[in-house]
Amino acid sequence: MYFGFKNITINYGKKQVLEDVTLEFKKGSINTIIGQNGCGKSSLLRTLTRKVTFKGDGIIFNDKKISEYNRKEIAKHIAFLPQVHEMPSDIDVKTLVSYGRYPYLKFGHTLSNEDKQMVEYALVSSGIKHLENQIVSTLSGGERQRAWIAMNICQNPEILILDEPTTYLDISYQVEVLELVKKLNKEKGITVIMVLHDLNLASRYSDYLYVIANKKLYTAGCPKDIITEKNLEKIFKIKAKIIKDEDNLCPFFIPSKI
Secondary structure, eight states: OOOEEEEEEEEEEEEEEEEEEEEEEEOOOOEEEEOOOTHHHHHHEEEEEEOEEEOOSEEEEETEEGGOOOHHHHHEEEEEEEEOOOOOOSHHHHHHHHHGGGOOOOOTTOOOHHHHHHHHHHHTTOOOOTTTSSSGGGSSSHHHHHHHHHHHHOOOOOOOEEEEETHHHHHHHHHHHHHHHHHHHHHHHEEEEEEEEEHHHHHHOOOOOEETTTTTEEEEEEEHSSSSSHHHHHHOOOOEEEETTTTTTEEEEEEEOO
16 A cells, blocks of 8 residues: 555544544645534544554555554655644744755754755745745735745655644635645646545545545545535435536536535
C-alpha cells in the first residue's frame, strides 16, 4: 500500500465512531472523504496526530506503519493541516511559512540557503509572496488558509492531508483554496487527501470520493459513480437532480427536497 488507513476502529468511550475502516489512496491523486456530520471523517484524519487512539493495523506509508518512522522523517513526506490551527497568529506570513522547514533543521541550526529557497517557492506558488511581511491575524480567511497551506508546501511533502480546509470560508475563498490544492497536485504531483462538506466542490476537485456511513466505508469511486440520486438519498437523505458540469467534466446536484 502506498498510503492509506488500514482496519481502523475508533471508539470515544462506549461510542464507536468507525469500525474496521480501510481506505487506500493512489499516488498523485486528489481524494476527498465525505459523509454526514459526526460520521468519523475528521477523526480518521486525526489519527495522524496520534491524539486519536484507534485499533487496527494503522496508517500505512510505503507498506510500513507510520509509527515505524520517527516524526521528523514522516514529516518530510506527509503534511497535515488540521481544521483548527494551534500555532500563534501574531507572526508574519514568511515566519509562519518557514516553520514548514522544521523537519529538515538540525538541532541549533538556522535556515540554510536551500530552506530559504523552499520558503520562497512556497510563498510564490501559493500566491502570497506580496503578503510575506503581513501579520497572519490581519489576513482574510482565504489568505490565511493559503498561508497555512504554504507552510505545508514548505515541508516539500509528497502527501498533503487537509481536514475541512474550506470551513468558515465564503464561497469565493473556498474555490480559491481548492484551486491552489489542484495546482499543487498538477504541478508537483502531490497526493491530496481532504475532508469536505460541500459535495459539489468535492465532485469538482476530486479524482476519487470515499463515503463514510454507518461507521464503515460505504462506497468509493470517481465522482460520476458516487454523486448519484440513489447515493444522495440513501446517505444524505436528500432528493436531488444530477447535472453534468460540461466545463469541469463532473457531476453536480441541485437539491429538490429533503
